[in-house]
Amino acid sequence: MNAPTILHGYFRSSASFRVRIALNLKRIAYEDAFHHLRRGEQREPHYLELNHQGLVPTLEIDGQILVQSLSILDYLDETRPDPPLLPAAPAARARVRGLAQIVACDIHPIDNLRVLNYLRKTLLQPEDAVRNWYNLWIADGFGAIEAMLARSPETGRFCHGDNVTMADICLVPQVINARNFDLDMTPFPTLQRISNAALALPAFDRAIPSNQKDFE
Secondary structure: OOOOOEEEEOOOOHHHHHHHHHHHHOOOOOEEEEOOHHHOHHHOHHHHOOOOOOOOOEEEEOOEEEEOHHHHHHHHHHHOOOOOOOOOOHHHHHHHHHHHHHHHHHHHHHOOHHHHHHHHHHOOOOHHHHHHHHHHHHHHHHHHHHHHHHHOOOEOOOOOEOOOOHHHHHHHHHHHHHHHOOOOOOOOHHHHHHHHHHHOOHHHHOOOHHHOOOOO
8 A cells, every 4th residue: 555645834835735735736645734833833743753854844755755856846746747837948948047036036035934033033123124125035035026927928827838847836826925914015907917827726725824724
């Protein structure tokens, strides 16, 4: 009997959100293992043995232990290619990866919980300052993505054409996070349109934080 696929995550984690979307799109059944980041459960010894960074997500699948959401998305696409998360042409694949990485590599790392807690607890910044930091860097990244999408003929219903790609999987969680922090989304109409189209799909809707068992 094959071992179950287990996703170690947290409902608020946008990186975990990405992997939930991909698993749903690929129709991969999985079990949840929750680690409450605000309580520090990701730093408990038994989890650090699984993921030495003490971060989520971690995916146990096919006898493998996978970390880092973009790496996990690549693995899922290479081992379960239907539906594809990347287009076929090399230039198109590079465009999709570039859009995804603006979110996953430039926006998210400086706005994640570790950074926000450092601002709050070590640098003793008030909550207004933390919110301003968060929204500054999201707006900066979103401005670039909006320009790239609005001006490109390759943009369709979604970030690249009319099929969901890795770019949409990264974009939607960040849009939801931005709304939670009351970022003014008016300057980003293309991002809002694409995010709304994606959230109308069951695979995205099932993955949203409020639909997770550990939501609070």
